[in-house]
Amino acid sequence: MVCSTLTLPPQIPTHHKPKQQQQQQTLDLITNFNTPFELKQAHALLIKTHNNASLPLPRVALICALTPSFSYAHQILQRSHEQPLFLWNTCLKTLSQDTPQHALLLFIRLLQMGIYPDQFTFSFVLKACTQLLDVRNAKTIHGYVEKLGLLRRNLVLQNMVVHVYVVCGRMSDARLVFDKMILRDVVTWNIMLTGFIKAGHVGDAYRLFSSMPERNVRSWTMMISGFVQRGRPREAVDLFWEMEREGLRPNEVTVVAVLAACAELGDLEFGKRVYHRYAAADQEGFRGNVLLCNTLIDMYVKCGCLEEGYRVFHAMEERTVVSWSSMIAGFAMHGQGEKALELYDEMIRCGVEPNHVTFVGLLHACSHMGLVDKGHEFFTIMTRDYGIVPTIEHYGCLVDLLSRAGLLEEAHEVIVNMPSSPNGVIWGTLLGGCRLHKNTVLAEEAMRHISELDPLNDGYYVVLSNIYAEAEKWEEVARVRKLMKSRGVKKTPGCSSIAIDGVVHEFEAGDETHPQAEKIFEMWEKLLVKMKGKGYVPNTSVVLLDVEDKEKEKFLFRHSEKLALVFGLINTKPGMTIRIMKNLRVCEDCHVAFKLLSAVENREIVVRDRNRFHCFKNGTCTCKDYW
Structure with a gap:
């Protein structure tokens, strides 16, 4: 290999330079070399131009130790009268933060030179292993520390050993060290707590948290x-x-x-x-x-x-891209898709590049407004203009957009042509579209896939049962219920919650156990009279049971969101906004009733169901009856 020759900058002759400036330039040459040969040249220049007593020999040696000139470094340190461990540790500390792989190499050199490491040496090397997620070398260092007897009397080192195992995902090893520790501080407990939470073992984390002597x-x-x-x-x-x-x-x-x-x-x-x-x-x-x-x-x-x-x-x-994406998704969820698209245009004008989450929000906005062409456009430019590879979530949004719009065959084609295998959620989205547009054939195909991918999800069985019930195929309804029973699948009851004065009140469908149940039912009867005066007719078709209409009305009037709404009307001041959270999709009858009640009671009613927000005000809903 041909090595370049080092020369001093030509601007000032060497003999005219102040000694301090000349020394600094030489030291700069030592720390900024391109090859081991250049380093040796710089070292030779240092020897010629300075008093040997002031030479930073160990410093030069440490630099050499990281190059192929290891034997050269060894010779320098043998001629040094200084004890170099402090310098080695200083170098290890810096390297463990900046280039941890070099810290491990330097530690090996240290051992080869016969230098006895101390607790600081090991702490810096353990830090390097943590940075590199290098559990193999961490175990080796752990063995060294144990063998030298440093671990038992040094809490900092013990914590570092536990930490490196936690960061590397070796919770069993971390637990072994933790259990053997005689002394522990809050740092020790927090390290273990972090490990359990990171691993998803929140139950173990809480048990540990509960037993902590200090938090x-x-x-x-x-x-x-x-x-x-x-x-x-x-x-x-x-x-x-x-x-x-x-x-x-x-x-x-x-x-x-x-x-x-x-x-x-x-x-x-x-x-x-x-x-x-x-x-x-x-x-x-x-x-x-x-x-x-x-x-x-x-x-x-x-x-x-x-x-x-x-x-x-x-x-x-x-504002970060997260700020913009959160707001775009918010407008989409609240039925203000136009505002979501306007905000996206503003985001682009501000020079903020969208990410995959941004496009999820945009596709949701298009889905809730039925903008099929615009949704296809976003799906295309996401990859074409921004290099974002569509995830399963993006495909789910596209299937939802097409299914809601009644383009079920096209949605099905998207699913079967996906580059990755569709999950139960994707097929469930198509199943929901089949319910909206009463397509039993595609619904049955979707359910065949769901039975394999997500066989214990009760929601899909309920949707299929409802599709059959709307088609008055009662034998098929019975078959689906029998299938659920044989598989041990239980239907999740409708549940709605409302927070008043800092207390969250929950209602299940048909709930008659609430302390104010009698008041709620009395209030509902009064509201029913007002609503019928405005043309309300109970939509008993949403009660998919083979029973008499009177029985269906009873079920209908005990829907959890209705109970929560009436409770809110009783317990809040006139004119206050009522906010309700529901775990399932709002039914058509409740939707009609809430629109009427928002006008009759002069209230704004906000309902968050499983899919989106419905904001009822003055007899209308922000979803424009498209949900």
């Missing part, structure tokens, strides 16, 4: 976030209440987790209280937190406060 804000925050991540928002909120009672003040990460839980629960009042108490004041320093603002937008949107969410979005000094 800090980080402990509570991790456990609250863990519950949210695993779809257990109610437990997250309950834990936050407990944290407050303990007298601990949450940080911004805690607030973000609690707002996310409130978004899932639809608990607007509690979410607003948490935000205004801990994050709204300027002195807290949270308002500039983009993640917090994005979560706040998501909470407002999912709680039916679209205008509040848009106000937060508008006030943000910095």
Whole structure:
């Protein structure tokens, strides 16, 4: 190999340079070399131009140790009168952060030179293993530390060993070390807590959390976030209440987790209280937190406060693609697809590049408005203009768009031509379209696939049963119910919730156990008289049971969303907005009734069902009866 020759910059002759400047230039040459040969040249220049006593020999040696000139480094260190371990550790510390693979190489060189490592050496090498997710070398270092007797008396090293196993996903190894530890601090417990939550073992995490002798804000925050991540928002909120009672003040990460839980629960009042108490004041320093603002937008949107969410979005000094995508999805969910498309145009004008989540929101907007051509256009430009490969979620949106529009054969063609295997949700989306457009043939094909992919999901059996019931194929209805029973599948009852004065009240279909049940039924009878005076006729066709119409009306009037609405009318002041969350799709009769009641009672009624939001006001709904 031909090596280039090092030369000093020509601007100033060497003998005219101040000594300090000349030394610095030589040191720069040592740290900025291209080949081992150039490094040796720089070292020779250093020896010729400076007093040997001031030469940074160990420093040169450490640089050499990372090159093929390892033997050269060894010779330098043998001639040095300094004890070099401190310098080795300093170099290891830097490398463990910047280039961890070099830290491991340097550690091997250290051992080859016969230098005895200390606790700091091992801590930096363990950090390098953590950065690289290198569990094999971590185990080797763990063995060294145990053999030298350093681990038992050093809590920091023990925590680092536990941490590297947790980060590498080796919870069984982490648990073995944890169980053997005589002394543990809150850091130790938090490391294990993080590991269980990261692995999805939230039950194990909570058991560990409950047994912690000491908890800090980080402990509570991790456990609250863990519950949210695993779809257990109610437990997250309950834990936050407990944290407050303990007298601990949450940080911004805690607030973000609690707002996310409130978004899932639809608990607007509690979410607003948490935000205004801990994050709204300027002195807290949270308002500039983009993640917090994005979560706040998501909470407002999912709680039916679209205008509040848009106000937060508008006030943000910095907006990320997540901010734009959340707002686009919010407009789509609330039936304001035109606004979603306008916001997308504004986003592009602002130079923000959309991501895959943005296009999910746009496709939902097109689906809720029946804009088939526009949906196809977005599906095309997503890949063509932005290089985004469609995910199964994008295909699900496209199938939903086509199915809602009655283009069932085209939706079916999209499914069978997908590049990846469709899941149960995709076929379930087609099944829902078959129900809307009464296509039993395609419904049966969709159900054959669902029976293999998601055989225990009760919702799909119910939809197929409803399709048969609407076609008055009662024998087929009985067959589906028998199939559900044989497979141990139970129908999920309709459930609606409403939050009043910080308390969430839940109602199931046919519920007569609520303390105010008698008042609710009396109030409903009065409202029924008003509604019938406005032309309301109960739509008993949505009760898919082979019983008399009077029986059907009884079932119809006990739908969970109706019970929640009447409860809200009784327990809130006139003119207040009523917000209801439902776990299933709103039925056609409830939809008609809510439109009438919004006008009769002069109330805005916001209902979030399984698919979207319905905002009833002055006798109309934002979905424009297309849902």
